[in-house]
Amino acid sequence: MTDLSSILPAFPTAPYARILPSLERQGVSTTDLLALDPAALAKRANIPVEDVRRLCTDILRALQRDLGLTGNDSETSHPSLRGTGNEISKKWDAISTLDPSLDGLLSGGFPAGYITEVTGESGSGKTQLLLLLLLAVQLPAPHGLNRSAIYITTESSLPTTRLAQLRASHPILADTSLSRVLTIPARDLETQDHILRFQLPLAIRRHNIGLVVIDSIAANFRAEFEHSAGGGAHGANMARRTAELVGLGALLRGVARSEGVAVVVSNQVADRFAPLSVGEGPRGSWAESQGHRERLTLDGQMRFFTGWGDGEYWDEGGMKTPSLGLVWTNQLACRVAVGRGGGRRWMKVVFSAWGPGGREEVEIWEGGVRVVGEKGKTAEIVNKAID
Numbered sequence: 001m002t003d004l005s006s007i008l009p010a011f012p013t014a015p016y017a018r019i020l021p022s023l024e025r026q027g028v029s030t031t032d033l034l035a036l037d038p039a040a041l042a043k044r045a046n047i048p049v050e051d052v053r054r055l056c057t058d059i060l061r062a063l064q065r066d067l068g069l070t071g072n073d074s075e076t077s078h079p080s081l082r083g084t085g086n087e088i089s090k091k092w093d094a095i096s097t098l099d100p101s102l103d104g105l106l107s108g109g110f111p112a113g114y115i116t117e118v119t120g121e122s123g124s125g126k127t128q129l130l131l132l133l134l135l136a137v138q139l140p141a142p143h144g145l146n147r148s149a150i151y152i153t154t155e156s157s158l159p160t161t162r163l164a165q166l167r168a169s170h171p172i173l174a175d176t177s178l179s180r181v182l183t184i185p186a187r188d189l190e191t192q193d194h195i196l197r198f199q200l201p202l203a204i205r206r207h208n209i210g211l212v213v214i215d216s217i218a219a220n221f222r223a224e225f226e227h228s229a230g231g232g233a234h235g236a237n238m239a240r241r242t243a244e245l246v247g248l249g250a251l252l253r254g255v256a257r258s259e260g261v262a263v264v265v266s267n268q269v270a271d272r273f274a275p276l277s278v279g280e281g282p283r284g285s286w287a288e289s290q291g292h293r294e295r296l297t298l299d300g301q302m303r304f305f306t307g308w309g310d311g312e313y314w315d316e317g318g319m320k321t322p323s324l325g326l327v328w329t330n331q332l333a334c335r336v337a338v339g340r341g342g343g344r345r346w347m348k349v350v351f352s353a354w355g356p357g358g359r360e361e362v363e364i365w366e367g368g369v370r371v372v373g374e375k376g377k378t379a380e381i382v383n384k385a386i387d
Helices: 019-024 031-037 038-045 049-067 084-090 100-105 126-136 158-168 188-208 219-225 231-257 288-295 297-302 325-329 377-386
Strands: 116-117 150-155 179-185 207-216 262-268 270-272 318-324 334-341 346-351 358-365 368-371
Touching: 019 038, 031 038, 031 049, 038 049, 084 288, 100 346, 100 358, 100 368, 116 126, 116 231, 116 297, 126 150, 126 158, 126 207, 126 262, 126 377, 150 188, 158 288, 188 207, 188 219, 188 231, 219 231, 231 262, 231 325, 334 377
Parallel strands: 116 262, 116 334, 150 179, 150 207, 207 262
Antiparallel strands: 270 318, 334 346, 346 358, 358 368
């Protein structure tokens, strides 16, 4: 129990002075007390089970008080942890895709306060969706935040011609303005870090920014790290890249939460090759066992968080993996994958912190991105906005 004093320095250990040494000798940690059966721990340490249960309860209550989660400690409870479901849902601010079905996939749109990634191969429609959001954020609720947008480009410049076409073609975007879309280039990792750390917070407050778009998040990391030296230098570079990615994720989450903005980034993909399949053998064979193990490896689990590998025609364009790996995936609240294959395009919510996700077949038209076969719903959105 040596870790108890570091986890809860103010915890009163005197009432448990008789049993703590026995737990310490058996290597029982604070985590064990919270996760394991008290009866099993009591048997292991040869102490009364009721004493162990009492200790577990007191530690749990102390942790709840420390985190501000107890009902009788409302003065220290964090405001975001209180409120009914209806109260919390009313505070949900999101940017609409201007398509009811796509908004349904995202449980309302791209929300403020979170990092959302749009990933896909070149020409799949990533930038089309991002450009639509740059204008949609200017709309009043429920379609937008009535705020401006900033577009941080790491590769090419802002396609203003296409932006103007979106504005002219989609009826609901007629009152938006290109002057409310700010853009800044970030051609290397050092410049990108300086912009995000110092210039971005100032620009958000000065220009009433509600949407931050980075297109693309992987470009500068690829330029910085993919041509690294071999051997130990390569390992050091990968460790530094991991630290940079974790720091970038923390920085963007902090900006999203503190400033109440939606952070949407695009990401590139790389081809993924399926592992060689082992031949079918008799039940209980080595091949069957090996196949089961492969499903539990990182490669076997990728279909749950990359957007590719879970079947149907969405994989006709080949298996892909978003750049920057699992480290970057863990920084995201939501990943949206877009792709094309077999003459069709699709959009899929791979994972999301606020909804079950799903997929739709989509098309790109003059006014943006919409679900195939739902042309008439554009007029429906416009009528609701007018009402």
